Amino acid sequence: MLDIALLRKDLDSVIARLETRKTPQPFLDADAFQALENERKTLQIRTEELQARRNQLSKQIGMLKGKGEDTSAVMAEVAGIGDAQKAGAERLTQIQAALDQMLMSVPNLPQADVPVGSDxxxxxxxxxxxxxxxxxxxxxxxxxxxxxxxxxxxxxxxxxxxxxxxxxxxxxxxxxxxxxxxxxxxxxxxxxxxxxxxxxxxxxxxxxxxxxxxxxxxxxxxxxxxxxxxxxxxxxxxxxxxxxxxxxxxxxxxxxxxxxxxxxxxxxxxxxxxxxxxxxxxxxxxxxxxxxxxxxxxxxxxxxxxxxxxxxxxxxxxxxxxxxxxxxxxxxxxxxxxxxxxxxxxxxxxxxxxxxxxxxxxxxxxxxxxxxxxxxxxxxxxxxxxxxxxxxxxxxxxxxxxxxxxxxxxxxxxxxxxxxxxxxxxxxxxxx
Incomplete structure (x- = not known):
């Protein structure tokens, strides 16, 4: 399996090297890969934002409790964030599994000194x-x-x-x-x-x-x-x-x-x-x-x-x-x-x-x-x-x-x- 970090860093270069194996290269659906990667990045950013908001609310709950004030609304928002985080984590797992499955059918990349040819x-x-x-x-x-x-x-x-x-x-x-x-x-x-x-x-x-x-x-x-x-x-x-x-x-x-x-x-x-x-x-x-x-x-x-x-x-x-x-x-x-x-x-x-x-x-x-x-x-x-x-x-x-x-x-x-x-x-x- 190829290093997914290499694809994330320079997908065009990977595609070019795969095309030396077969042109046009049939191994990696670049559009599908990029779509999954974009969704993964969006989810990760959203997950970080949700966690930051949850941390902020947790401090707010502590302050409200210290003052003896009602925390129910804030607690409800925290619960909603927890549900969103769980859904996001499940989707990230699905995306990673799809990326791994995609890469299982992609061949290795030839070294630079391997002669280029179709057969x-x-x-x-x-x-x-x-x-x-x-x-x-x-x-x-x-x-x-x-x-x-x-x-x-x-x-x-x-x-x-x-x-x-x-x-x-x-x-x-x-x-x-x-x-x-x-x-x-x-x-x-x-x-x-x-x-x-x-x-x-x-x-x-x-x-x-x-x-x-x-x-x-x-x-x-x-x-x-x-x-x-x-x-x-x-x-x-x-x-x-x-x-x-x-x-x-x-x-x-x-x-x-x-x-x-x-x-x-x-x-x-x-x-x-x-x-x-x-x-x-x-x-x-x-x-x-x-x-x-x-x-x-x-x-x-x-x-x-x-x-x-x-x-x-x-x-x-x-x-x-x-x-x-x-x-x-x-x-x-x-x-x-x-x-x-x-x-x-x-x-x-x-x-x-x-x-x-x-x-x-x-x-x-x-x-x-x-x-x-x-x-x-x-x-x-x-x-x-x-x-x-x-x-x-x-x-x-x-x-x-x-x-x-x-x-x-x-x-x-x-x-x-x-x-x-x-x-x-x-x-x-x-x-x-």
Whole structure:
């Protein structure tokens, strides 16, 4: 959520920055906001005037009582002022709730160095690592390669419908090995604390990280039937960013606890609303997939440095695996809702002859913290909002795709990257 003081101070500037995300900006009804703000100011002035009059009358009552004179008329006026104050307070509460609800659907403001553009075409390539492999045979895609190794889309569809997969044998072992390898690197080399979190959360957690209310159509939810939680509604997490970040919701953290670095391997559930016809073949876009997530809770002065660091942590996984990739700085029109600056990592996918997203690392500054009410005690002893960051370290299924395709052999076997050998008990080649 944006700082409402910023909108009150310079609404035109906020609108201009939002218009770099989408023009004309559809996020904030400036007229409605201004109308509520004007009413709020009027009510506050009126409240102060009523209180001053009440104070004046209270003194007058004391003087009248001291003289033994009738106070009934003055008391009646005081009572009327009390009723007016109560009505004004109730209306101010309603206005504040309306303003808060309005801001819940407004995205974060891009940082000044984010390239301006309406979509991914304005993204800027920052760097590349590795050289895509030249094959002396016709490269196959992961669907064909994986079929002989236990990557089974037919069984997934039979069980759950389209955009689900079922893995067994070598494919399942490789998938598990990748997740374990990622967790080990992030915890042992990069200082993250491994977590295991719920896969079902209440609406408030998703409001805290920004998925609700704006993106409810992208979420799966379940409703309890029986027991003490009958009728309760839970959402399946779209990423463990939700649970890791909300672990510090409603907290005032000691400054010496910062930064907090958390990681978790979890399934992610997404309805993929609006993606009809996109990536219908294979693992690239699934309703259920696994991801190793990174989250950092940091001092505001450190968040930009933390973003560079986190992006490097994701890159390390790709480098250790030997997978070619590139880093993109996303444009204002391609960034996520809660982000103020985002780097995407795209891995080389030979069968598609292109780079595909495998990680997204974002600085949300105080946007999520303000929604979650997560603060820290600064050096002056005052409460200040933390900054939050999140990133994939990495998406496990897409990494599986990249390993299968980049390390395939002419006979359909897969050469296992050396860093994965310990996780596969020394196996250096996957064969049917």
């Amino acid at each position: 991914e075409s304005a993204n800027v390539e920052v760097r590349r690592w590795g050289t895509p492999r030249h094959f002396d045979f016709e490269a196959r895609d992961h669907v064909d390669l994986g079929a002989a190794l236990g990557l089974d889309f037919e069984t997934g569809a039979k069980l759950s419908g389209s955009r689900f997969s079922f893995m067994k044998g070598p494919a399942a072992r490789l998938h598990r090995a990748l997740a374990q390898f990622m967790l080990d690197v992030q915890t042992q080399e990069h200082g993250y604390t491994e977590c295991y979190t719920p896969y079902l959360v209440q609406a408030r957690a998703l409001q805290g990280t920004g998925q609700l209310p704006k993106f409810e159509q992208d979420l799966f939810h379940v409703t309890s039937g029986d027991g003490e939680a009958a009728g309760s509604k839970w959402y399946l997490i779209p990423t463990s960013e939700v649970t890791l970040t909300n672990a510090v919701a409603d907290s005032v953290l000691p400054m010496d606890q910062l930064p907090i670095k958390l990681t978790a391997h979890s399934p992610c559930f997404r309805s993929e609303a609006g993606s009809a016809g996109r990536d219908t073949r294979g693992l690239i876009r699934q309703h259920q997939f696994d991801k190793v997530e990174m989250v950092q809770i940091v001092h505001p002065e450190q968040s930009n440095a933390a973003l560079e660091e986190m992006t490097g942590h994701a890159e390390t996984i790709l480098q250790k695996l030997g997978l070619p990739y590139r880093v993109l700085l996303l444009s204002t029109g391609d960034m996520g809702f809660g982000s103020t600056k985002t780097y995407d990592l795209e891995v080389w996918v030979p069968a598609q002859n292109t780079y595909r997203e495998i990680s997204s690392c974002s600085n949300c500054e105080a946007f999520q913290a303000r929604r979650m009410q997560t603060r820290f005690k600064n050096a002056q002893g005052k409460n200040e909002f933390v900054h939050t960051l999140n990133g994939s370290g990495l998406a496990v299924g897409r990494t599986l795709v990249a390993v299968l395709e980049n390390f395939q052999n002419a006979d359909g076997s897969i050469t296992v990257p050396e860093v994965l050998h310990p996780y596969l008990k020394g196996v250096d080649r996957l064969v049917a």
